[in-house]
Amino acid sequence: xxxxxxxxGPLSVPxxxxxxxNCTYSDRGSQSFFWYRQYSGKxxxxxxxxxxxxxxxxxxxxxxxxxxxxxxxxxxxxxxxSDSATYLCxxxxxxxxRQLTFGSGTQLTVLP
Amino acid sequence: GxxxxxxxxxxxxxxxxxxxxxxxxxxxxxxTMFWYRQFPKQSLMLMATSNEGSKATYEQGVEKDKFxxxxxxxxxxxxxxxxxxxxxxxxxxxxARKAGQSNTEAFFGxxxxxxxx
Numbered sequence: 001x002x003x004x005x006x007x008x009g010p011l012s013v014p015x016x017x018x019x020x021x022n023c024t025y026s027d028r029g030s031q032s033f034f035w036y037r038q039y040s041g042k043x044x045x046x047x048x049x050x051x052x053x054x055x056x057x058x059x060x061x062x063x064x065x066x067x068x069x070x071x072x073x074x075x076x077x078x079x080x081x082s083d084s085a086t087y088l089c090x091x092x093x094x095x096x097x098r099q100l101t102f103g104s105g106t107q108l109t110v111l112p
Numbered sequence: 113g114x115x116x117x118x119x120x121x122x123x124x125x126x127x128x129x130x131x132x133x134x135x136x137x138x139x140x141x142x143x144t145m146f147w148y149r150q151f152p153k154q155s156l157m158l159m160a161t162s163n164e165g166s167k168a169t170y171e172q173g174v175e176k177d178k179f180x181x182x183x184x185x186x187x188x189x190x191x192x193x194x195x196x197x198x199x200x201x202x203x204x205x206x207x208a209r210k211a212g213q214s215n216t217e218a219f220f221g222x223x224x225x226x227x228x229x
Contacts (some may be wrong), residue, residue, distance in 0.1 A: 003138070020156050043118075043205045044156070044221040049216075088156070099146050100207075100218050111181040 003027060004091050006103035014111050019076040021106050023089030026070070028063065032092040033065055033072045034100065037085045044088055079110040114140045116208050118221025125196055125228055133190045133224045135206030141186035143206035146218065147179075149201045162189040186211065196228040 004025050013019045021035075025056040032051050036044035048063040050056045050072065056063045072091075076083055086107045090100040115138040125131050136144055145162040160181055161169040168181035180192040189208075193200055203225050207218040 032216070034218075041203075041225075043220040045220070046217050097146075097160060099161055102156050102158075 003101045004089055004103040006087075006089050008104055008106060010107040010109055012109045012111055013079050015081060017079050017110075019083065019108055019110070020086050021074040021076075021078045021108065022071060023091075023103055025089075025091045025101075028045065028067075028070065030067075030070075030091045032053075033063070034049050034060075034090040034092075035063060035072075035074045036090060036102075037089040038088060038105065039047045040059045042078045047087075061102070064080060076104075076108075079108075081110045081112050113211065114138075114208075114219045116206065116219045117185055117193060118206055118224055120224055121222055122225040123227070125226070127228055128195055130192055130194045131145040131226060132190055132218055133189065133204055133206075135189045135191070135208070135221050137187045137208045137219075140208075141211040142189075143211045145183060145188060145189040145206055145208045147189075147191050148183065148205045148207065150223075156205065159191075162191075164189075196226070198228045201212075201226055201228045 006023050033067050035048045037047050038044040050063040060077045064073045086105040088105045088110045089103040117136045120137045137139040143164045147159045148156040149159050150156050158171050159174045162181045164183045170176045183189040203223050205223040206221045209218050
């Protein structure tokens with residue numbers, strides 16, 4: 001079982017719709033969670049970080065964390081074609097591990 | 113946010129030669145940096161963890177004698193691909209986290225596209 005799992009997609013949504021991206025993780029001791037966006041040929045850039053259960057909103061983006069169910073999601077409201085990218089979920093496990101564990105990414109396409 | 117600068121952004125080299133890639137944290141100290149490789153349409157693959165002042169920790173299957181990592185200061189790590197071959201052609205990305213902050217996000221460099229001909 002992979003430590004961090006994402007639906008690889010591709011996920012297509014029409015412009016203006018809500019895009020929902022999901023991620024599950026296996027380590028119950030995980031403490032911090034991140035969503036990165038990666039455009040083709042570019043390196044990942046951080047969109048959201050979330051550390052406690054519940055929702056965290058930043059503009060059109062909302063991260064949701066449920067530690068009991070071991071999932072974290074990202075909602076993108078009013079999706080734009082410029083949101084088309086691969087979204088990577090990353091998890092920082094507890095203990096001394098310092099590297100982030102990345103999911104395989106979900107490819108999102110927003111259709112104009 | 114913090115800035116990580118990676119250089120060069122792209123390089124073409126002949127088979128058998130060596131290529132050095134630099135990763136610098138510009139406005140923070142990073143005791144640990146991470147090197148990833150990404151093939152087209154695939155996810156990030158962690159190659160090694162670079163520790164300032166000590167030997168790097170390599171992931172299983174990554175040849176330490178082929179991918180030499182040096183982390184001589186708190187702001188610079190280098191990856192040298194030795195005796196490069198066409199199959200080493202890939203997108204190499206470094207990332208760093210701020211020293212003393214093990215729970216925070218990682219900042220990525222711009223990546224280096226290596227093409228071995």
